[in-house]
Amino acid sequence: MGIEFRHVEKTYPDGAQAVRDISFTVPSHTTTVLLGSSGCGKTTLLRMVNRMVDPTGGQLLIDGEDIAGAEPVRLRRSIGYVMQHSGLLPHRRVIDNVATGLRLNGAARGPARSQAEELLELVGLDPALGRRYPDQLSGGQQQRVGVARGLAGDPNILLMDEPFGAVDPLVRLELQQQMKRLQTELRKTVLLVTHDIEEALSLGDQIILLRPGGEIAQAGTAQELLSAPADDFVARFLGVAQGRRRLRTSAGQDGEWVVTDAEGRPLGVVEAPPGPVHPRADPSGSVPPEDGR
Ligand SMILES: Nc1ncnc2c1ncn2[C@@H]1O[C@H](COP(=O)(O)OP(=O)(O)OP(=O)(O)O)[C@@H](O)[C@H]1O
Numbered sequence: 001m002g003i004e005f006r007h008v009e010k011t012y013p014d015g016a017q018a019v020r021d022i023s024f025t026v027p028s029h030t031t032t033v034l035l036g037s038s039g040c041g042k043t044t045l046l047r048m049v050n051r052m053v054d055p056t057g058g059q060l061l062i063d064g065e066d067i068a069g070a071e072p073v074r075l076r077r078s079i080g081y082v083m084q085h086s087g088l089l090p091h092r093r094v095i096d097n098v099a100t101g102l103r104l105n106g107a108a109r110g111p112a113r114s115q116a117e118e119l120l121e122l123v124g125l126d127p128a129l130g131r132r133y134p135d136q137l138s139g140g141q142q143q144r145v146g147v148a149r150g151l152a153g154d155p156n157i158l159l160m161d162e163p164f165g166a167v168d169p170l171v172r173l174e175l176q177q178q179m180k181r182l183q184t185e186l187r188k189t190v191l192l193v194t195h196d197i198e199e200a201l202s203l204g205d206q207i208i209l210l211r212p213g214g215e216i217a218q219a220g221t222a223q224e225l226l227s228a229p230a231d232d233f234v235a236r237f238l239g240v241a242q243g244r245r246r247l248r249t250s251a252g253q254d255g256e257w258v259v260t261d262a263e264g265r266p267l268g269v270v271e272a273p274p275g276p277v278h279p280r281a282d283p284s285g286s287v288p289p290e291d292g293r
Pocket residue numbers: 012013014016017018036037038039040041042043044045195
């Protein structure tokens with residue numbers, strides 16, 4: 001169960017072939033990340049799930065049913081969508097931005113507003129901010145509102161297109177951490193697009209790495225991609241080939257171990273001494289396994 005892409009193709013009317021022969025499954029209640037550089041077809045694939053884009057070949061199934069026969073508007077309303085740059089309507093108050101989907105799905109104004117307030121709290125915002133307009137919020141707050149709006153109506157599937165793209169690295173990290181916390185609680189079936197490797201490694205239960213030309217370079221867990229890159233492209237993309245992900249430990253003062261990167265720059269300390277390293281359980285090469293802590 002989940003979302004299944006079967007030999008999916010997309011050629012746009014102007015002849016641009018965005019994706020070719022893509023097959024993968026997004027298992028229910030887990031997060032799958034579509035990772036790749038600009039133009040490799042990530043957004044095209046994401047938008048196929050709610051039929052904002054229709055494939056020109058292959059099939060897309062949700063819980064075993066081909067969505068080619070689904071009514072696009074109804075399908076779209078049953079799936080959460082978090083857009084790039086939050087996608088909030090500037091002339092509507094924050095609370096109404098979140099409540100709009102609920103209203104379209106038939107909720108009365110009062111209940112829609114109180115649910116919207118709960119959603120703002122869920123994503124870590126003071127519900128009082130609901131009275132403001134989107135441009136009266138910080139970029140990070142706007143992106144949280146985007147997530148709240150995506151979750152309105154409690155959809156099983158959540159599509160996220162570069163949801164944390166337009167904020168500084170610290171805020172981005174906070175939003176990612178919050179997403180992880182939310183996901184342990186809500187267990188949505190999430191398909192998330194990013195070009196950020198760290199984001200993919202941190203959020204994806206599964207990562208689908210695309211190569212230019214719209215093909216899958218490798219699909220697997222973060223550990224699988226890092227420890228056994230399928231080819232040179234994957235190794236270079238992830239930084240494995242350049243040794244960027246090779247970490248080392250060396251004994252520091254006071255008995256702790258200092259972790260350094262490939263260039264010898266200190267990154268942090270580990271509190272337990274490095275035990276015997278199991279190569280598959282430890283993609284970084286030399287940081288001790290977690291059970292040693
Ligand atoms: N509506 C369209 N008409 C024609 N070509 C399109 C259309 N949308 C996307 N494309 C083309 O399809 C290819 C894939 O685009 P897509 O937006 O899916 O990639 P992406 O990986 O999401 O890129 P980005 O990270 O820059 O958003 C690109 O070559 C793009 O120019």
